[in-house]
Amino acid sequence: MTKEAVQLSLPGFEQAHGRWRADYGRQIETDRVIRNRSRIEIKPLYTPRDWSGDAFLADLGFPGQYPFTRGIYPTMHRGRTWTQRQLIGLGTPADYNKRVRLILDAGATAISLLPCNSGFRGVDCDEVDPVLLGTCGTVVNTTEHMDQALAGVPLDKISTAMNDPSPFTLLAFTLAVAKKRGIPWTSITGTSNQSDYLSHFIANHMFYRLSLPGSRRVLLDHIEFCRNRVPGWNPVSVVGQHMQQAGATPVETMAFTISTALQYAQDCIDRGMDIDFVLRRFTFFFDISISFFEEVAKFRAGRRIWARLARERLGAKDSASWRFKFHGQTSGVDLTEQQPLNNIARVAVQAMAGIMSGLQSLHTDAYDEAITTPTEETARIAVATQNILREEAHLCDVIDPLGGSYYVETLTDQMEREMVALIGKIDEAGGMYKAAEAGLVQSMIGESALAFQEKVENGEEKVVGVNCYQSDNAEHRGRPTERPNLERMKEHVARFKAYKEQRSQADVRRALDALARAANSARENVYERIVEAAEAGVTHGEIVHCLRRELGFGHPLIIV
Amino acid sequence: MNAGTLSPPARVLITKVGLDGHDRGSRIVAAYLRDAGMEVVYTPPWQSIAAVVKLAMEEDIDVIGVSSLATDHLIVPDLMDALRAAGLGHVGVVVGGIIPEDERPALIHAGVSAIFGPGSSRDEIIGHVAALAAKVREIKDAELREIAQ
Numbered sequence: 001m002t003k004e005a006v007q008l009s010l011p012g013f014e015q016a017h018g019r020w021r022a023d024y025g026r027q028i029e030t031d032r033v034i035r036n037r038s039r040i041e042i043k044p045l046y047t048p049r050d051w052s053g054d055a056f057l058a059d060l061g062f063p064g065q066y067p068f069t070r071g072i073y074p075t076m077h078r079g080r081t082w083t084q085r086q087l088i089g090l091g092t093p094a095d096y097n098k099r100v101r102l103i104l105d106a107g108a109t110a111i112s113l114l115p116c117n118s119g120f121r122g123v124d125c126d127e128v129d130p131v132l133l134g135t136c137g138t139v140v141n142t143t144e145h146m147d148q149a150l151a152g153v154p155l156d157k158i159s160t161a162m163n164d165p166s167p168f169t170l171l172a173f174t175l176a177v178a179k180k181r182g183i184p185w186t187s188i189t190g191t192s193n194q195s196d197y198l199s200h201f202i203a204n205h206m207f208y209r210l211s212l213p214g215s216r217r218v219l220l221d222h223i224e225f226c227r228n229r230v231p232g233w234n235p236v237s238v239v240g241q242h243m244q245q246a247g248a249t250p251v252e253t254m255a256f257t258i259s260t261a262l263q264y265a266q267d268c269i270d271r272g273m274d275i276d277f278v279l280r281r282f283t284f285f286f287d288i289s290i291s292f293f294e295e296v297a298k299f300r301a302g303r304r305i306w307a308r309l310a311r312e313r314l315g316a317k318d319s320a321s322w323r324f325k326f327h328g329q330t331s332g333v334d335l336t337e338q339q340p341l342n343n344i345a346r347v348a349v350q351a352m353a354g355i356m357s358g359l360q361s362l363h364t365d366a367y368d369e370a371i372t373t374p375t376e377e378t379a380r381i382a383v384a385t386q387n388i389l390r391e392e393a394h395l396c397d398v399i400d401p402l403g404g405s406y407y408v409e410t411l412t413d414q415m416e417r418e419m420v421a422l423i424g425k426i427d428e429a430g431g432m433y434k435a436a437e438a439g440l441v442q443s444m445i446g447e448s449a450l451a452f453q454e455k456v457e458n459g460e461e462k463v464v465g466v467n468c469y470q471s472d473n474a475e476h477r478g479r480p481t482e483r484p485n486l487e488r489m490k491e492h493v494a495r496f497k498a499y500k501e502q503r504s505q506a507d508v509r510r511a512l513d514a515l516a517r518a519a520n521s522a523r524e525n526v527y528e529r530i531v532e533a534a535e536a537g538v539t540h541g542e543i544v545h546c547l548r549r550e551l552g553f554g555h556p557l558i559i560v
Numbered sequence: 561m562n563a564g565t566l567s568p569p570a571r572v573l574i575t576k577v578g579l580d581g582h583d584r585g586s587r588i589v590a591a592y593l594r595d596a597g598m599e600v601v602y603t604p605p606w607q608s609i610a611a612v613v614k615l616a617m618e619e620d621i622d623v624i625g626v627s628s629l630a631t632d633h634l635i636v637p638d639l640m641d642a643l644r645a646a647g648l649g650h651v652g653v654v655v656g657g658i659i660p661e662d663e664r665p666a667l668i669h670a671g672v673s674a675i676f677g678p679g680s681s682r683d684e685i686i687g688h689v690a691a692l693a694a695k696v697r698e699i700k701d702a703e704l705r706e707i708a709q
Contacts (some may be wrong), residue, residue: 023675114673117579119629121606132579137632205605246584333584337658337678365570372660446587453588457682466679481660483631558583560590560602 247449
């Protein structure tokens with residue numbers, strides 16, 4: 001329907017609107033064109049002529065009802081607020097354990113585990129320069145390390161988000177620890193936060209370990225294993241965050257993420273899995289930028305698109321399968337090294353956008369995120385920001401508080417149209433797997449990244465302290481950077497080497513042989529063998545090296 | 561190179577050493593330098609120091625740009641040592657990304673020419689790399705003349 005065709009039955013609307021237009025035009029003679037990050041032109045005012053609410057039931061409806069635009073649960077944050085989930089990962093397993101116990105003592109029921117960059121690269125701690133160990137995550141290479149990291153942590157009572165890319169060794173270590181402690185796997189809950197290998201191939205290259213076909217195979221085995229043996233675990237988290245961090249616009253991010261989810265769902269269907277059995281445990285993970293209204297529209301549109309596609313295209317029958325559950329992380333890209341305390345304000349605005357979009361779980365960045373891994377003090381402020389927004393700002397009183405805003409509804413519709421068009425483009429390319437393999441998505445993201453940087457360079461996108469309101473930065477600096485204790489880290493590596501000497505070499509060899517055999521047999525579940533290898537004392541690096549040999553090394557496709 | 565002819569474009573290697581894989585910045589800087597007319601060799605992340613030295617030698621690189629978003633800058637002094645040991649002490653090195661203030665002096669002391677933190681402008685980066693490359697070229701040309709004599 002064109003705008004002109006909308007006939008409003010509001011007496012006096014046209015005259016009043018015309019009067020405002022004239023007044024506005026007199027005061028701003030040459031209005032500049034404003035576009036949001038998704039390049040959608042933003043008007044100075046939205047009225048019932050843009051969004052009349054005619055399609056209320058079809059497009060919005062009620063919270064907890066299809067198409068879930070207003071939220072996936074009937075009560076949303078009024079019933080239960082979002083899960084407060086901060087990323088944690090530092091130093092040795094003992095260092096991590098100290099930090100996690102602090103958080104649990106403070107009442108947290110959800111934790112996270114971020115491994116060291118060496119782990120992301122698929123190697124063990126004795127394969128790299130110790131100065132690089134534990135600076136950005138915890139060094140966990142074995143079941144024994146995991147046991148130390150989770151000492152005193154009630155595995156059956158907390159939910160754990162693991163930054164655990166394919167082949168999911170951290171979950172394998174955790175399951176091995178649970179078995180040792182006599183905790184049934186059916187009581188283990190949490191999420192494989194980095195299971196989205198396509199996003200790694202496309203955007204977050206450091207998590208990419210196995211070849212594309214190898215990653216595809218292991219993910220499906222992982223999903224099947226978890227759904228059957230660890231039913232409380234979310235084996236799939238489709239990650240939009242990486243693509244937006246790499247430069248994709250919010251519209252591109254949502255479209256590509258949904259296309260990725262469609263790919264995984266279709267792969268599960270092709271494998272013969274029941275779609276409802278699988279989709280119930282799909283989760284999503286997004287970046288929340290500071291482009292406030294655009295982010296709200298992004299999430300509302302995404303929820304609606306996913307519900308429709310899950311039902312209509314994938315044929316899911318259970319309403320739980322249509323629900324777009326997502327975790328949000330405030331965007332580190334928007335944070336600045338200059339005047340770093342300003343980042344507290346930025347994080348608050350980003351978090352508000354996520355909360356008002358109805359997210360299920362939230363990580364707020366510490367203000368020193370753009371400089372280093374958070375200290376206890378900066379991590380405390382990040383958590384306090386969530387507490388203030390939840391307890392003081394009354395953000396949870398009303399469900400979908402921006403719903404019905406002429407602007408937000410119009411923008412939600414516009415962004416939805418563009419996302420749907422982009423999803424169509426990926427469909428035409430043969431789905432996300434093929435589109436990524438061909439570099440199509442990478443090129444689009446690269447162009448958007450460059451276009452955005454260009455806007456920062458020419459001042460079209462303002463960044464306080466960077467391209468406007470600059471000040472001498474010296475006053476904010478000088479705090480010494482905290483690094484893991486190198487001596488303790490070297491001891492950790494020495495103990496790891498000793499452990500490898502002392503374990504049963506026969507068990508290790510048997511487990512690795514079984515893993516290699518499974519990798520070459522379509523009838524076997526590779527992930528089951530990975531878990532068995534973890535129980536047999538095989539290390540993270542050994543598992544990854546074995547699978548890289550059998551299934552191919554992962555080289556991301558990088559396009560400049 | 562004979563005096564009076566146009567000097568060929570600067571040859572720049574944009575790379576990441578160590579473990580981190582965040583490459584949005586390195587890709588943007590590579591595109592900037594390329595668009596400014598330089599010849600840019602770009603590598604995926606996770607290069608070993610030996611691989612960077614080898615590439616710098618084989619590709620006759622004037623300036624190496626190392627991007628570090630995690631803590632990989634901590635091994636840049638090792639890269640400087642390796643360059644010198646390979647007889648490439650004249651090659652310019654700049655570092656970009658997130659380098660905490662208190663860890664910058666060690667890099668400069670090791671011979672890094674400049675550090676471009678977040679918010680550095682395109683023109684600033686291009687200007688510095690171009691000037692540094694020109695200086696490196698002079699040293700290389702002087703060496704060549706010496707060999708020729």
